[in-house]
Amino acid sequence: MMQDKVLIVDDDPGIRSTISELIEELGYLCETASDGLDAVELLDSGPYLCVFTDIMMPNMSGLELIRKIKARDVSLPIIVITGYASLEIAIDAMKYGASDFISKPFKVKQIELMLNKVKREKDLVEENKRFSDTLQLHRLIDNLVGQIEDKNEELISLQAISEKIISMKGIRDLVGAIIDVSKQLLDEADVRFFPISRKHNTLIDPDGGKEILLEPGLLKGNIIRKNGSGKALTDKFETIFPLMIEGQVFGALDILTSSILGDDKESKILYLLDRSAERMENVALYEGLYENMLSTLNSMAKILDARDPHTSQHSTRVTSLSMAMGKALGLDEDDLDVLYIAASLHDIGKVGIPDHILLKPDGLTNEEFAVIKKHPDIGADILKPIPPMAKETEIIRHHHERYDGRGYPAGLKGKEIPYLSRIISLADSFDAMTSDRPYRDGMSIEKAVEEIERCKGSQFDPELAEIFIHHVALS
Numbered sequence: 001m002m003q004d005k006v007l008i009v010d011d012d013p014g015i016r017s018t019i020s021e022l023i024e025e026l027g028y029l030c031e032t033a034s035d036g037l038d039a040v041e042l043l044d045s046g047p048y049l050c051v052f053t054d055i056m057m058p059n060m061s062g063l064e065l066i067r068k069i070k071a072r073d074v075s076l077p078i079i080v081i082t083g084y085a086s087l088e089i090a091i092d093a094m095k096y097g098a099s100d101f102i103s104k105p106f107k108v109k110q111i112e113l114m115l116n117k118v119k120r121e122k123d124l125v126e127e128n129k130r131f132s133d134t135l136q137l138h139r140l141i142d143n144l145v146g147q148i149e150d151k152n153e154e155l156i157s158l159q160a161i162s163e164k165i166i167s168m169k170g171i172r173d174l175v176g177a178i179i180d181v182s183k184q185l186l187d188e189a190d191v192r193f194f195p196i197s198r199k200h201n202t203l204i205d206p207d208g209g210k211e212i213l214l215e216p217g218l219l220k221g222n223i224i225r226k227n228g229s230g231k232a233l234t235d236k237f238e239t240i241f242p243l244m245i246e247g248q249v250f251g252a253l254d255i256l257t258s259s260i261l262g263d264d265k266e267s268k269i270l271y272l273l274d275r276s277a278e279r280m281e282n283v284a285l286y287e288g289l290y291e292n293m294l295s296t297l298n299s300m301a302k303i304l305d306a307r308d309p310h311t312s313q314h315s316t317r318v319t320s321l322s323m324a325m326g327k328a329l330g331l332d333e334d335d336l337d338v339l340y341i342a343a344s345l346h347d348i349g350k351v352g353i354p355d356h357i358l359l360k361p362d363g364l365t366n367e368e369f370a371v372i373k374k375h376p377d378i379g380a381d382i383l384k385p386i387p388p389m390a391k392e393t394e395i396i397r398h399h400h401e402r403y404d405g406r407g408y409p410a411g412l413k414g415k416e417i418p419y420l421s422r423i424i425s426l427a428d429s430f431d432a433m434t435s436d437r438p439y440r441d442g443m444s445i446e447k448a449v450e451e452i453e454r455c456k457g458s459q460f461d462p463e464l465a466e467i468f469i470h471h472v473a474l475s
């Protein structure tokens with residue numbers, strides 16, 4: 001296999017050689033550049049697995065280099081080397097698209113974890129590309145089908161398995177799909193999935209019954225077959241398949257049938273579990289990544305709140321008002337998730353607004369207000385490099401639009417404004433009106449409701465405003 005190549009950019013030769021040595025020890029090839037200009041020239045001799053770069057360098061700074069790299073290849077991960085942990089540098093680098101940070105003293109383990117993550121993310125992207133390519137999928141199925149006798153029947157069920165699996169999002173959905181598909185494959189079977197309890201080495205009964213002792217064979221990855229001799233199962237055959245992820249038992253699929261499972265059915269179930277395990281690894285990794293990013297963003301939101309004590313808790317309150325509104329509207333779970341994140345982070349772009357403007361109590365000049373008005377775009381730019389945040393990005397970008405088109409940044413009008421942005425806008429204004437500021441007390445709820453009433457159709461979506469008043473503000 002070809003060795004992956006890593007590019008290291010730092011004007012300090014000592015740091016260049018320390019990091020190169022560490023990374024070469026881990027089995028990668030290293031190339032080094034002493035500034036951004038050098039690095040840009042080297043990019044042509046890629047592909048690189050990732051780039052480590054310093055920020056303060058002569059000729060071309062690290063931020064400029066990040067911008068240049070992202071313009072050529074958005075997907076190339078960039079890890080910033082910082083001498084000391086600086087929030088400003090971190091936020092700047094993130095805005096430009098850096099994916100991680102490393103600071104002195106460099107630890108081999110830390111670099112190893114970082115590179116493993118980069119590699120897995122790359123594989124994940126490729127894997128997802130492969131899965132989304134239906135042609136590839138059909139080829140895969142055709143190959144499998146070629147090895148099996150009854151082509152028609154197999155084609156239908158294997159295709160069904162694959163399609164079901166690739167359309168799954170979360171682990172819970174996936175377990176549901178495993179049960180569904182098994183039931184389809186085996187008529188009249190009783191199918192249950194037992195997650196494993198690592199603490200007690202037992203299987204957890206999904207129906208809330210007591211824990212079931214784990215067969216030692218199952219732990220080793222063997223299929224357990226019981227032919228009706230079990231106590232309560234006098235006339236049924238029980239087959240238990242382990243679901244293995246990376247060599248570890250993740251749970252067990254328990255199947256009760258009235259006749260013994262044949263080899264062909266067993267092999268279909270095995271195929272199902274194999275594909276599911278593959279997918280679960282990806283989902284777990286993906287969800288993990290997503291959570292990592294969320295926690296980074298949430299700490300940014302906290303930092304923002306800390307800068308301005310008068311608005312601290314604002315994001316939290318806007319989030320709970322928005323969620324109350326989302327529930328009143330009967331939004332589905334996916335939309336509620338998006339709403340939650342977008343509302344929590346709606347003002348994240350204010351990290352890019354200087355203190356002397358952000359913290360000014362009153363009387364902004366036109367120029368200063370123009371700077372404040374950039375925060376929805378800055379926020380959207382921060383989230384843009386994160387693909388699973390695409391919806392949230394647009395919602396945050398438009399949370400200051402007005403229904404009559406006189407808002408910012410895009411001047412969108414009416415239903416052109418994303419639905420969830422219109423919800424956040426109500427929650428945001430209501431909270432701004434009702435909370436205390438250093439220079440004034442908050443309005444009463446009644447007064448704020450009057451204000452919303454007055455601005456129905458101009459600032460706010462009139463239908464949503466009605467619902468907000470009756471089901472959120474006054475309830």
Ligand SMILES: [Fe+2]
Pocket residue numbers: 346347375399400
């Ligand atoms: Fe805002």
